[in-house]
């Protein structure tokens with residue numbers, strides 16, 4: 001049978017959704033690097049260098065710092081399934097979609113689940129956690145640092161203090177925050193932390209950087225039962241990434257090339273500069289959105305720099321606006337998840353996508369489309385207000 005499919009020819013998109021973000025050409029080029037065997041001495045060096053840069057990014061000395069061979073959700077599952085055995089008390093904080101996902105995984109691992117819930121769009125109140133920890137022997141407390149479904153940033157230091165006072169392990173989701181704002185694994189006393197590559201790290205989706213403290217590894221070493229997942233069992237995976245180099249599964253070599261290059265780009269820019277860039281572009285975007293008459297969901301001091309959750313004005317059709325942004329500007333933004341479906345736009349400014357040009361284009365495009373749909377606004381005000389932020 002003749003092959004009737006054409007060579008791939010995808011449009012060039014401006015990715016301003018909740019991930020994936022745009023990828024630097026050097027990362028794509030790294031993916032085209034010839035394969036070597038996954039135990040080839042040159043690949044072992046690539047692995048070591050990648051781990052070294054991941055430790056710098058997570059701000060940790062943790063030996064067990066590796067990219068799990070699958071997306072962020074696998075990192076979530078890896079952190080939870082290695083630490084939880086049947087009947088263990090686990091507290092999960094929920095104020096959005098990703099906290100809910102963690103709770104689901106805890107139940108699948110037969111942990112005894114306690115929820116600490118917060119309003120979507122707000123942060124978790126440490127007092128509520130303190131109450132939940134009373135009178136229980138809790139093994140793990142899990143929380144999301146940057147809730148991508150609502151745009152809220154969770155402060156972690158007070159939460160960490162309470163977790164450790166209760167003698168529990170502290171597990172944190174940094175899928176959206178890592179590479180876009182400070183993440184301090186050692187300083188904040190985080191015992192298990194996972195992230196993803198396609199958000200502020202700006203590599204394609206496919207790997208999930210994770211890191212485990214020595215306290216967490218002790219807990220894993222003392223398990224009475226086998227980890228429920230064979231693939232994500234860190235007691236075996238760590239022997240492949242550690243000195244032993246025991247084959248467990250074949251590393252996704254090209255993806256690790258990509259991650260290594262994305263990390264090189266991060267450290268060329270410098271973490272502080274990168275965080276400043278994310279903050280500035282966020283401020284400019286929000287100033288422009290406000291000038292247009294649009295509001296964000298989270299309170300001003302609880303907002304993510306890399307994900308802006310914008311309330312959709314009454315009478316505006318979510319899908320119609322997003323499909324015009326895509327067809328006329330090749331610009332992707334995200335819609336709302338869960339209870340915010342149809343009510344929120346999620347405008348990402350992650351990694352390579354966090355640029356002044358993207359801020360200005362998205363404001364101009366959104367303004368024009370909203371004006372055409374009858375939303376009352378002052379033409380030109382959004383771009384004007386945003387550009388002022390860049391001048392001062």
Ligand SMILES: *Cc1c(COP(=O)(O)O)cnc(C)c1O
Pocket residue numbers: 019071072073074076098144146147148173174175176196205
């Ligand atoms: C994207 C995301 C995930 C899931 O990552 P996938 O790569 O889609 O599996 C988990 N947590 C948060 C906070 C996220 O933003």
